[in-house]
Amino acid sequence: MSTVLIAGTGNIPFGKHPGRSVTSMACEAGLNALKDSGLAAADVRMGFFANALATKLFGDLTIGQNVFADLGMPGIPVMNVENACTSGSAAFYMACMAIRSGEVDSAMVIGSEKMCVPQLGLLSSGNSEIDTLLGMVTPASFAMRARRHMSEFGTTLEQMAMVSVKSRQHSAFNPIALFSKPVTVEEVLASPLIADPLTRLQSCPIADGASAIILCSEALGRRIGATVKVRACVLRSGTYANPQDLARWHTDYEGARLAYEQAGIGPGDLDVIECHDAFSIAEIMHYEALGLCPPGEGGRFVQSGAAGLGGAHPVNVSGGLLSRGHPVGATGVEQVVELVNQLRGRAGQRQVAGARVALAHCMGGDRAADAKSMTAVVLAL
């Protein structure tokens, strides 16, 4: 299998951008990635545009072609992809395949999302709209998982709150993060209850934002001095393996296993990890699925400090979804952007010293008791 490298990355701050369109945010992130790579627009041979909500919210269709034309790349093959929260990482997966197939030697992936609008409304989580209207909104389904995890493994409210505390400790050092003010366990638990036992500070905030990555072939990568390699890239959709089991996502375990197999590594080799911490309990469950700790030990893992900067396996040193904010289509791209910055040693005060191997994990959508989609990307120097 031929090697794919990262040629460059770019983003814009995540937050409220009332004056910006999905396209304009995407173009700025794309231009930043171009600048970072040293490539010209004409060097980018394929475009992937990831967005989850613009069609639903604004009726926008076929946006990517506008974005890449505005970036000065008319004519190239362009694809619009939607895979809920994994839209960006699934687009990254497709871009890897495009290069490995020999179709092109470079491709740009842009994720852009605009959510801070009045018409956002309820984001569904149940299998049908009726489920959603009856209350099975996204926070509710995670709250059920949290209660189950507490009951089955003795995970505590305090341990869950520690995920949010750690998140803010990290995001204080991330200039694109939406929230950077430190919080305490007491403040997290005292913040308004969203869905018992999850409070507001344990729930990721919506945001506007965009991120971009240019991938390239080994030959092109050598020419431009690219150093970060894609060692594994996995996309899985949900299964029915454990439809009643709220305390573990089978797809999460299976996707992680495949990624480690592809990369020829184990969880012990990871220097830095970004995972899909949509809610505090989610990060705890992802620790377990990724093998950073045994199943059921996620609460105690975060309590031990192992997941913090300076710990054995720093997770979400960017601040993650909880503090960086979660512009859905951009998130899966930004996770990889963060890790590329880490591996290139330019993550400023949140730098994991000597990071050489990194994993980005993302998950999206709901179907039965599983996620609809899961991705895992292993990057290495």
Place this chain on the structure above:
Amino acid sequence: MSTVLIAGTGNIPFGKHPGRSVTSMACEAGLNALKDSGLAAADVRMGFFANALATKLFGDLTIGQNVFADLGMPGIPVMNVENACTSGSAAFYMACMAIRSGEVDSAMVIGSEKMCVPQLGLLSSGNSEIDTLLGMVTPASFAMRARRHMSEFGTTLEQMAMVSVKSRQHSAFNPIALFSKPVTVEEVLASPLIADPLTRLQSCPIADGASAIILCSEALGRRIGATVKVRACVLRSGTYANPQDLARWHTDYEGARLAYEQAGIGPGDLDVIECHDAFSIAEIMHYEALGLCPPGEGGRFVQSGAAGLGGAHPVNVSGGLLSRGHPVGATGVEQVVELVNQLRGRAGQRQVAGARVALAHCMGGDRAADAKSMTAVVLAL
């Protein structure tokens, strides 16, 4: 470049299906493709779901994961793609790359669309919603092209009408076509004016429908006796090469050139062609871009009978969009399904005798004076 083959195809009749969901139509088409291929659900390793309008019309997101899980393929990588009218053919393009990259040895592409609903409304064509509200709806932009083509090349109203007459001659033999009643030039010209000079019988009808294709690697294809090979597959987005030139789509010419180059053939080698005849004038312009006749000669080409069954280059023997109907996300898939049937000699009364080389052409979206997206697929025995 490794060879990709067609393992099987399936569809459902195009028409009004008020009792069917996008998912249910997709699943039926997918099951038909499975049956045709002789493969089991577990043999399909990746899924692509193409749809253009369900999110806009119904607020549906991340549909493909439901479709492929319902088909008995949970866990596989699934991607939802949207590229306007080329959604289905762009998904086909991605599936080819997935197989050529070595990621999987089989993939299913399903296009499904539900349009016969009251909320469909105006489909935009202009660069902005204001353009659309001011009247630049899709038929209007094609009407301007028709007037320009008439003025520049002497194309006549009767020649344009002949495209529709030929379409119905063909669709009479296609059991999945929405319209199969023959029409005359006089009837076409006397039908209600949609956008001068285009009448209703020169405008493709909306429809509900779904189509599916299973693609496979050379090794798997040999094992199951697959005979139809993908000789070229091209995806291009629009350019600004001729922003004022309404009588030719630059992207169309460029995409065709690339497809011929990839396949190592010329237009003279094509036994049967499906093209994106959204309106009569579109088919005439596509003849020219595909090199079936010189630029400007499209009107005289259809008049000569060369594009009809029994002619030198039969075009849209399925009835095309004009008579088969145009469920947007399904169309690009169905064009390939039709050509596979032709190459496998099972197209019934519309069979092109001895067909060995075929081309499917698709185009979608509007940006400036060009289409946003264009695909060309060359298939051969």
